[in-house]
Amino acid sequence: xxxxxxxxxxxxxxxxxxxxxxxxxxxxxxxxxxxxxxxxxxxxxxxxxxxxxxxxxxxxxxxxxxxxxxxxxxxxxxxxxxxxxxxxxxxxxxxxxxxxxxxxxxxxxxxxxxxxxxxxxxxxxxxxxxxxxxxxxxxxxxxxxxxxxxxxxxxxxxxxxxxxxxxxxxxxxxxxxxxxxxxxxxxxxxxxxxxxxxxxxxxxxxxxxxxxxxxxxxxxxxxxxxxxxxxxxxxxxxxxxxxxxxxxxxxxxxxxxxxxxxxxxxxxxxxxxxxxxxxxxxxxxxxxxxxxxxxxxxxxxxxxxxxxxxxxxxxxxxx
Amino acid sequence: xxxxxxxxxxxxxxxxxxxxxxxxxxxxxxxxxxxxxxxxxxxxxxxxxxxxxxxxxxxxxxxxxxxxxxxxxxxxxxxxxxxxxxxxxxxxxxxxxxxxxxxxxxxxxxxxxxxxxxxxxxxxxxxxxxxxxxxxxxxxxxxxxxxxxxxxxxxxxxxxxxxxxxxxxxxxxxxxxxxxxxxxxxxxxxxxxxxxxxxxxxxxxxxxxxxxxxxxxxxxxxxxxxxxxxxxxxxxxxxxxxxxxxxxxxxxxxxxxxxxxxxxxxxxxxxxxxxxxxxxxxxxxxxxxxxxxxxxxxxxxxxxxxxxxxxxxxxxxxxxxxxxxxxxxxxxxxxxxxxxxxxxxxxxxxxxxxxxxxxxxxxxxxxxxxxxxxxxxxxxxxxxxxxxxxxxxxxxxxxxxxxxxxxxxxxxxxxxxxxxxxxxxxxxxxxxxxxxxxxxxxxxxxxxxx
Numbered sequence: 001x002x003x004x005x006x007x008x009x010x011x012x013x014x015x016x017x018x019x020x021x022x023x024x025x026x027x028x029x030x031x032x033x034x035x036x037x038x039x040x041x042x043x044x045x046x047x048x049x050x051x052x053x054x055x056x057x058x059x060x061x062x063x064x065x066x067x068x069x070x071x072x073x074x075x076x077x078x079x080x081x082x083x084x085x086x087x088x089x090x091x092x093x094x095x096x097x098x099x100x101x102x103x104x105x106x107x108x109x110x111x112x113x114x115x116x117x118x119x120x121x122x123x124x125x126x127x128x129x130x131x132x133x134x135x136x137x138x139x140x141x142x143x144x145x146x147x148x149x150x151x152x153x154x155x156x157x158x159x160x161x162x163x164x165x166x167x168x169x170x171x172x173x174x175x176x177x178x179x180x181x182x183x184x185x186x187x188x189x190x191x192x193x194x195x196x197x198x199x200x201x202x203x204x205x206x207x208x209x210x211x212x213x214x215x216x217x218x219x220x221x222x223x224x225x226x227x228x229x230x231x232x233x234x235x236x237x238x239x240x241x242x243x244x245x246x247x248x249x250x251x252x253x254x255x256x257x258x259x260x261x262x263x264x265x266x267x268x269x270x271x272x273x274x275x276x277x278x279x280x281x282x283x284x285x286x287x288x289x290x291x292x293x294x295x296x297x298x299x300x301x302x303x304x305x306x307x308x309x310x311x312x313x314x315x316x317x318x319x
Numbered sequence: 320x321x322x323x324x325x326x327x328x329x330x331x332x333x334x335x336x337x338x339x340x341x342x343x344x345x346x347x348x349x350x351x352x353x354x355x356x357x358x359x360x361x362x363x364x365x366x367x368x369x370x371x372x373x374x375x376x377x378x379x380x381x382x383x384x385x386x387x388x389x390x391x392x393x394x395x396x397x398x399x400x401x402x403x404x405x406x407x408x409x410x411x412x413x414x415x416x417x418x419x420x421x422x423x424x425x426x427x428x429x430x431x432x433x434x435x436x437x438x439x440x441x442x443x444x445x446x447x448x449x450x451x452x453x454x455x456x457x458x459x460x461x462x463x464x465x466x467x468x469x470x471x472x473x474x475x476x477x478x479x480x481x482x483x484x485x486x487x488x489x490x491x492x493x494x495x496x497x498x499x500x501x502x503x504x505x506x507x508x509x510x511x512x513x514x515x516x517x518x519x520x521x522x523x524x525x526x527x528x529x530x531x532x533x534x535x536x537x538x539x540x541x542x543x544x545x546x547x548x549x550x551x552x553x554x555x556x557x558x559x560x561x562x563x564x565x566x567x568x569x570x571x572x573x574x575x576x577x578x579x580x581x582x583x584x585x586x587x588x589x590x591x592x593x594x595x596x597x598x599x600x601x602x603x604x605x606x607x608x609x610x611x612x613x614x615x616x617x618x619x620x621x622x623x624x625x626x627x628x629x630x631x632x633x634x635x636x637x638x639x640x641x642x643x644x645x646x647x648x649x650x651x652x653x654x655x656x657x658x659x660x661x662x663x664x665x666x667x668x669x670x671x672x673x674x675x676x677x678x679x680x681x682x683x684x685x686x687x688x689x690x691x692x693x694x695x696x697x698x699x700x701x702x703x704x705x706x707x708x709x710x711x712x713x714x715x716x717x718x719x720x721x722x723x724x725x726x727x728x729x730x731x732x733x734x735x736x737x738x739x740x741x742x743x744x745x746x747x748x749x750x751x752x753x754x755x756x757x758x759x760x761x762x763x764x765x766x767x768x769x
Contacts, residue, residue: 087652107654108537109607128656129537168537192540193531 003122007133021289039068042099049075062287121294132165136173138286151178159217188228213251325455326448332360340383344705345685357711360754390703391423391712395694396640403432408645411451416731420665421714423752424455430489434466438480454752457483475508486513502562513565521545528601528619547573554581566590570616572626589697591640595737598675609658610651638693645733662737673745713751720746
């Protein structure tokens with residue numbers, strides 16, 4: 001794996017390899033000293049053009065736990081504010097010879113462009129409404145821990161799919177792992193032609209009971225002014241997951257941040273079925289696994305010279 | 320095709336004989352090998368192969384054996400970016416690009432910076448064309464002042480200054496009232512009104528066709544009905560005013576149907592389609608490469624592409640126009656949603672359509688040739704012809720030549736070709752425009768016939 005740009009680039013086996021690696025990092029996380037020297041002397045740049053709490057902090061901590069040197073750049077307050085183009089910003093940061101660039105950008109395809117321009121491994125940490133592959137991996141990881149396999153499991157993704165990169169990446173990842181997907185939301189917030197991505201489309205929660213897991217999406221307040229839905233109240237009346245709608249055996253997920261009382265009621269967020277806090281914890285170990293996979297695993301090594309017998313550094317060993 | 324509203328650089332009239340060319344001019348009913356004798360910039364004679372006595376007349380001999388001579392092409396929809404955006408293109412580079420594509424004439428759109436809205440603007444552009452254009456170049460003026468969509472330009476004065484027609488291309492005319500007033504005024508001043516058809520309310524911030532691909536990419540879609548509903552509205556207005564309109568760059572099946580219905584109802588309407596809409600679909604946008612695949616209207620579905628081809632075949636679509644839209648590298652080296660709309664097309668139109676539509680047998684070569692030069696007529700310009708006595712406007716093409724787009728750079732100042740890197744079959748070897756030799760492919764050897 002050279003870059004992580006789209007979840008669709010990964011086979012089921014590749015996804016499982018990353019998740020297995022994440023399990024081993026979860027074990028490291030239970031030690032007193034949670035740091036491993038794998039990426040010592042290498043540099044990870046996080047470049048965030050959008051506000052982010054979970055994704056940026058977990059990638060930063062993941063890099064530190066792997067002993068990488070970390071440069072965190074936020075667009076606000078940087079040369080981006082002065083009108084520097086993405087290409088020039090990447091050229092500037094490339095001067096530090098980073099091993100990886102983790103990019104969050106408001107527009108689709110930005111990570112792919114950076115991968116063309118930079119020598120570093122590029123991680124797409126969210127590009128516009130397009131993809132968020134590390135979120136999909138941590139969600140599969142979280143769900144796998146609870147359900148074992150996702151094969152044949154029914155998952156409902158509920159809410160504003162149109163504006164959600166999480167929905168798109170998770171749809172691909174959950175299907176890749178064998179789950180059956182249903183997408184549900186108000187008609188104007190379900191993109192036309194979505195069913196051709198291999199999911200069922202519903203506009204009512206009537207059959208929500210069939211789901212083993214429910215993945216709720218954030219509804220942004222500005223959607224009301226654009227008439228995607230008439231009001232938050234009406235949205236909540238039809239699509240909010242509350243204790244009445246959430247069955248005892250159903251698992252509940254959400255990428256955060258939650259609009260309490262809009263897409264989820266307060267009581268389900270705090271219910272035992274809620275995996276929301278686990279998702280955040282998974283985020284750290286899965287992102288460690290992603291950086292490991294890109295920078296330290298056998299696959300990401302430069303092709304060895306024939307016969308010199310180079311091997312990847314084992315986990316937890318000095319590089 | 321000598322038109323006062325179109326200008327080009329004065330130069331030496333061509334005196335050549337294209338020896339043994341396969342001459343194909345479907346409109347003139349010519350399809351046979353000939354020696355094409357061009358004397359003093361006019362088609363003097365279509366002689367039997369190897370019969371014309373050239374050397375005695377002092378004509379340049381060109382061995383055109385195995386090559387095809389077509390009436391040169393005419394593009395009623397290009398962006399030459401003058402005035403104000405000369406970093407993208409200018410009249411010299413744009414017309415050279417046209418000549419390299421086998422074109423003898425182009426009409427430039429008025430959405431420049433500032434827009435072409437005054438008689439002085441048009442006069443200055445025509446003067447520039449007289450100084451620097453390799454092919455006959457005309458200029459449309461905007462329908463509304465400064466393209467604001469609110470007040471009409473001085474259309475009659477603009478026509479007197481030489482405007483070839485009117486268009487706010489780049490933007491639709493939002494107001495039905497303004498369109499109606501312009502069409503009423505057309506009775507006084509003439510000049511076809513070319514319409515960029517789109518309902519901004521439906522297009523929103525869309526950057527590609529709305530469908531399964533936009534759903535997968537998370538890009539905001541432009542629904543097909545954004546175009547077709549506006550065409551239906553404007554055709555009804557034109558029919559009511561018995562006015563003359565030309566619909567630009569049709570992209571959707573519903574639009575073809577709307578034009579077909581308007582023609583059946585007797586509306587004086589013509590329309591065009593672009594090579595990229597005839598060759599590509601929204602599947603290409605999965606590249607997320609705005610340099611090749613971002614334009615307005617967007618690449619649409621395969622069903623839409625097939626509807627455009629059907630429209631060419633049944634005559635609903637009158638002509639092919641490139642919508643040649645050059646942009647500088649930095650305007651395209653950004654994420655898809657941020658990039659400028661538009662692709663270049665003059666240098667590749669014939670080769671791409673020959674490769675994508677003629678070679679697979681979708682359309683006949685004759686139909687392609689006819690549609691590539693038919694864009695003159697909607698604007699009252701005489702159509703290029705190879706009939707003896709006509710001004711020499713000839714595209715000499717090698718239908719077997721394969722080449723990779725961009726391998727030798729471009730004549731255009733910009734490189735945002737929709738088929739950059741693609742291998743095409745068929746290449747323009749030489750272009751005669753306005754009676755002059757406008758272009759020779761550098762590697763095309765000018766062998767002296769034995």
